Amino acid sequence: xxxxxxxxVGAGMTKFVRRALETADELSWQASKMALDSCGLTLADVDxxxxxxxxxxxxxxxxxxEYCAPGCGxxxxxxxxxxxxxGTGVMAVIHGWYHVASGLFDTxxxxxxxxxxxxxxxxxxxxLTIFDHTLERPLxxxxxxxxxxxxxxxxxxxxxxxxxxxxxxxxxxxxxxDHPCALLGEEITVEDVLNSEVMAWxxxxxxxxPISDGAVAIVLAAEHVAHRxxxxxxxxxxxxxxxxxxxxxxxxxxxxxxVEQAARMAYQxxxxxxxxxxxxxxxxxxxxxxxxLHHLEGLLLADKGKAPEMTALGVTRRDGDxxxxxxxxxxxxxxxIAAAGLMKVAEIFWQLRGEAGRRQVPxxxxxxLAQAWGDLMQVGTVVILxxx
Amino acid sequence: MVEKIAIVGVGWYGFRSISPELxxxxxxxxxxxRAYADAGVDPxxxxxxxxxxxxxxxxxxxxxxxxxxxxxxxxxxxNVTIPGEGLHGLxxxxxxxxxxxxxxxxxxxxxxxxxxxxxxxxxAYAMDPIYNRPLRAHPYFIAGLEMxxxxxxTGTTHEQCAQVVVKNKANALFNPLAAHPATLTLDDVLDSExxxxxxxxxxxxxxxxxxxxxxxxxxxAARALTDRPIWIxxxxxxxxxxxxxxxxxxxxxxxxxxxxxxxxxAGIRYPRGTLDLVEVDDTFAYKELQHLxxxxxxxxxxxxxxxxxxxTSLEGDLPVNPSGGSLGCGxxxxxxxxxxxxxxxxxxxxxxxxxxxxxxxxxxxxxxRGIPTTSAAMVILGxxx
Amino acid sequence: MSERISSYPGTPLKERDFAEGKVLFQWWIPRAxxxxxxxxxxxxxxxxxxxxxLVARRCPQCRRVLVPPRMVCEHCFCPTSEWVVLxxxxxxxxxxxxxxxxxxxxxxxxxxxxxxxxxxxxxxxGIMHLLGExxxxxxxxxxxVEAVFRPVEERTAAITDxxxxxxxxxxxx
Numbered sequence: 001x002x003x004x005x006x007x008x009v010g011a012g013m014t015k016f017v018r019r020a021l022e023t024a025d026e027l028s029w030q031a032s033k034m035a036l037d038s039c040g041l042t043l044a045d046v047d048x049x050x051x052x053x054x055x056x057x058x059x060x061x062x063x064x065x066e067y068c069a070p071g072c073g074x075x076x077x078x079x080x081x082x083x084x085x086x087g088t089g090v091m092a093v094i095h096g097w098y099h100v101a102s103g104l105f106d107t108x109x110x111x112x113x114x115x116x117x118x119x120x121x122x123x124x125x126x127x128l129t130i131f132d133h134t135l136e137r138p139l140x141x142x143x144x145x146x147x148x149x150x151x152x153x154x155x156x157x158x159x160x161x162x163x164x165x166x167x168x169x170x171x172x173x174x175x176x177x178d179h180p181c182a183l184l185g186e187e188i189t190v191e192d193v194l195n196s197e198v199m200a201w202x203x204x205x206x207x208x209x210p211i212s213d214g215a216v217a218i219v220l221a222a223e224h225v226a227h228r229x230x231x232x233x234x235x236x237x238x239x240x241x242x243x244x245x246x247x248x249x250x251x252x253x254x255x256x257x258x259v260e261q262a263a264r265m266a267y268q269x270x271x272x273x274x275x276x277x278x279x280x281x282x283x284x285x286x287x288x289x290x291x292x293l294h295h296l297e298g299l300l301l302a303d304k305g306k307a308p309e310m311t312a313l314g315v316t317r318r319d320g321d322x323x324x325x326x327x328x329x330x331x332x333x334x335x336x337i338a339a340a341g342l343m344k345v346a347e348i349f350w351q352l353r354g355e356a357g358r359r360q361v362p363x364x365x366x367x368x369l370a371q372a373w374g375d376l377m378q379v380g381t382v383v384i385l386x387x388x
Numbered sequence: 389m390v391e392k393i394a395i396v397g398v399g400w401y402g403f404r405s406i407s408p409e410l411x412x413x414x415x416x417x418x419x420x421x422r423a424y425a426d427a428g429v430d431p432x433x434x435x436x437x438x439x440x441x442x443x444x445x446x447x448x449x450x451x452x453x454x455x456x457x458x459x460x461x462x463x464x465x466x467n468v469t470i471p472g473e474g475l476h477g478l479x480x481x482x483x484x485x486x487x488x489x490x491x492x493x494x495x496x497x498x499x500x501x502x503x504x505x506x507x508x509x510x511x512a513y514a515m516d517p518i519y520n521r522p523l524r525a526h527p528y529f530i531a532g533l534e535m536x537x538x539x540x541x542t543g544t545t546h547e548q549c550a551q552v553v554v555k556n557k558a559n560a561l562f563n564p565l566a567a568h569p570a571t572l573t574l575d576d577v578l579d580s581e582x583x584x585x586x587x588x589x590x591x592x593x594x595x596x597x598x599x600x601x602x603x604x605x606x607x608x609a610a611r612a613l614t615d616r617p618i619w620i621x622x623x624x625x626x627x628x629x630x631x632x633x634x635x636x637x638x639x640x641x642x643x644x645x646x647x648x649x650x651x652x653x654a655g656i657r658y659p660r661g662t663l664d665l666v667e668v669d670d671t672f673a674y675k676e677l678q679h680l681x682x683x684x685x686x687x688x689x690x691x692x693x694x695x696x697x698x699x700t701s702l703e704g705d706l707p708v709n710p711s712g713g714s715l716g717c718g719x720x721x722x723x724x725x726x727x728x729x730x731x732x733x734x735x736x737x738x739x740x741x742x743x744x745x746x747x748x749x750x751x752x753x754x755x756x757r758g759i760p761t762t763s764a765a766m767v768i769l770g771x772x773x
Numbered sequence: 774m775s776e777r778i779s780s781y782p783g784t785p786l787k788e789r790d791f792a793e794g795k796v797l798f799q800w801w802i803p804r805a806x807x808x809x810x811x812x813x814x815x816x817x818x819x820x821x822x823x824x825x826x827l828v829a830r831r832c833p834q835c836r837r838v839l840v841p842p843r844m845v846c847e848h849c850f851c852p853t854s855e856w857v858v859l860x861x862x863x864x865x866x867x868x869x870x871x872x873x874x875x876x877x878x879x880x881x882x883x884x885x886x887x888x889x890x891x892x893x894x895x896x897x898x899g900i901m902h903l904l905g906e907x908x909x910x911x912x913x914x915x916x917x918v919e920a921v922f923r924p925v926e927e928r929t930a931a932i933t934d935x936x937x938x939x940x941x942x943x944x945x946x
Binding site for chain 2: 843
């Protein structure tokens with residue numbers, strides 16, 4: 001195959017906290033330094049930097065990429081930022097992948113950062129401007145509206161109830177107890193979720209992941225370098241991404257078609273014909289509990305409308321047949337938008353190397369998939385990682 | 389991996405100081421239709437990936453990426469938005485094609501600067517929030533500081549900077565795309581109001597609206613689509629220090645590094661002898677001179693002399709900004725670099741009409757992301773196989 | 774993570790730290806104001822709203838009637854060809870009942886945003902708007918609604934020229 005093989009050889013991340021003392025570029029630096037230290041490389045070994053951060057309106061800096069560039073080690077180096085809303089964390093890996101797969105560079109440092117807390121009085125305010133400036137903003141929309149409407153469409157289409165969905169938050173928060181960087185690792189029950197405050201029906205407080213600050217970084221290397229740096233390179237086997245129409249009010253919100261498109265592209269590149277058998281761990285994007293289910297279906301890992309059943313049967317627990325969000329996901333670890341997606345990729349990296357500590361999925365998993373999503377429920381980004 | 393990538397189609401809308409008749413979606417559609425017709429592709433079936441260039445604060449919409457696919461024919465296709473310069477977008481498309489996984493990739497960039505009510509406030513919002521913004525100085529002070537030091541250290545004169553304005557706005561008179569052509573004298577420029585001394589108003593590129601779309605293809609696909617592919621011979625890009633406090637105000641090393649990488653990847657050892665024309669960022673007049681020097685096309689302080697003696701004019705040995713640059717065409721925010729590359733493509737295809745240069749085979753386009761950044765990108769294009 | 778890593782960076786702050794002056798910060802309120810060119814499609818849509826009508830565009834190839842109107846059909850990538858006036862009625866495709874403001878303060882009265890699939894448009898074609906003259910518990914997917922325009926003198930050629938959509942017929946206060 002004429003494609004140049006690219007591997008993930010190192011990873012690092014900061015804690016995900018509600019409000020960090022560190023500035024955006026300091027968080028970027030902390031994660032970058034950790035990622036380089038983890039594989040014994042220095043800045044001199046980094047050929048290029050690929051960066052991802054979501055709305056500048058959180059950090060309060062226009063061209064936020066330029067502001068964070070020094071923290072990512074981009075001084076004197078080629079630096080390009082990519083940005084697809086919530087899909088950025090996984091897109092950044094794809095972006096880094098083509099830096100190396102193009103043959104222009106042998107290594108690439110991929111960094112994702114988010115400092116949502118700078119936005120006052122509430123980071124959610126930054127989302128007011130994602131709506132169409134003429135047709136939607138004058139109605140005073142709230143980010144919760146679109147999630148609630150998508151959740152409603154999904155639940156109504158398949159006759160689901162909140163009980164089926166709340167299990168995801170319970171699972172992920174419990175998984176997060178074993179993640180050293182997690183914001184909300186705790187034992188909660190389905191009742192806790194069902195009794196939490198209704199914010200925008202059907203969305204309740206415990207259906208939602210916490211707004212957070214944090215950064216994650218991974219190191220990518222071309223094959224010949226990867227083998228020198230580590231004896232356990234984790235290969236990028238497939239990538240896929242897809243963007244749906246901006247006219248979200250014309251779409252069928254009960255199914256994320258663009259996630260399926262992205263998944264198919266990645267499966268084809270990875271030579272995967274039976275994803276349910278060949279993918280051993282999944283980290284789908286879970287900013288809300290129903291999203292994990294919605295995305296499992298879009299990734300073709302569950303039949304339409306059947307992901308809740310799969311969850312109820314325990315299939316998606318860490319010791320189940322298809323562990324989903326063993327990290328604790330966004331619901332448990334936190335949701336610094338772009339960093340959250342990259343956290344999922346880092347999790348697959350650590351899992352496949354057997355380095356996930358108490359979160360380790362048993363049975364020697366060989367292949368994992370990380371997926372992110374965002375924009376006006378439009379973008380799907382997928383990366384498939386594997387070990388020999 | 390695929391080594392040879394070409395630009396096979398270009399399209400544009402504008403450039404004009406205002407464009408009230410069409411929304412940003414509609415100008416994107418106009419430019420895209422032209423580019424696809426030029427390339428002979430149907431975006432719904434022939435294009436593998438789309439790269440757009442946009443910054444939220446320039447659009448007035450967060451996650452602007454949401455609003456791009458429909459008018460480019462990119463719905464349910466791979467789309468990525470690069471908050472960077474237009475040339476970073478072009479380079480991203482180039483990298484995607486080089487992986488060998490894609491055959492045709494489209495890149496788009498636009499400016500609706502006329503819709504931004506307080507552009508200087510948006511620029512101020514890009515400055516360091518702790519150290520620089522609280523000074524509440526108009527962001528152009530950064531250009532003033534840099535120009536002051538540049539003139540001092542290199543011996544470049546203010547008149548030489550003014551000559552850049554005269555040259556570029558005169559070139560623009562021959563460019564139907566240009567928004568701000570004019571016949572000016574040196575005195576006109578030097579006597580215009582001081583904005584951030586020594587910078588005067590006419591030395592600052594005025595804003596314009598417009599959109600540029602380019603279609604890129606890997607070698608086999610390119611040869612099937614056109615008999616005039618414009619090959620991307622080399623690319624380079626680099627960032628410098630973000631902090632104003634750590635900068636070298638004269639040696640823009642990030643431009644030097646971008647240029648060196650571009651020459652290296654293109655296998656060019658003697659740039660001045662190889663390049664037939666260059667389009668460089670001239671957001672501020674002195675920048676054209678500083679950039680030419682950093683690109684190694686002449687020594688420090690020489691660019692001013694080359695401008696004075698006509699070397700960089702349309703008739704000269706090394707035409708610089710035959711399009712008129714941003715000073716003449718209008719500054720298209722982050723799409724400016726694509727406008728510079730567009731001129732190189734048109735010149736190399738002998739489609740530049742009254743400003744067509746003769747016997748041109750290799751050209752370079754250099755962009756800078758503007759105040760307060762230290763981010764530059766360069767592409768070298770050629771029409772020979 | 775690998776066993777080599779023993780601690781993770783990142784220093785969490787509390788509201789107290791700000792109140793007690795333990796943390797320094799800077800304020801900035803951006804002057805990010807824009808006047809967006811509405812263009813051909815939306816320009817006409819807004820003018821028609823002021824005249825009390827909802828309009829859409831038809832694609833000559835796939836024959837879909839598109840709303841919000843656009844000059845290019847995104848499926849066929851060809852220019853849309855004609856304006857179509859819609860009756861102003863529709864069906865609730867999905868909705869929510871929102872009890873909080875965007876900065877998480879409780880609302881006095883819940884707001885009911887919805888996607889309304891408009892009659893006369895392609896299947897699934899609709900816009901987002903608010904529902905009114907209805908109690909939250911009466912709203913369901915499939916509810917038939919009609920646009921309620923503001924009085925002529927209050928219209929400004931904006932989406933808010935429609936005050937809200939209210940149920941047609943069966944549900945009464």
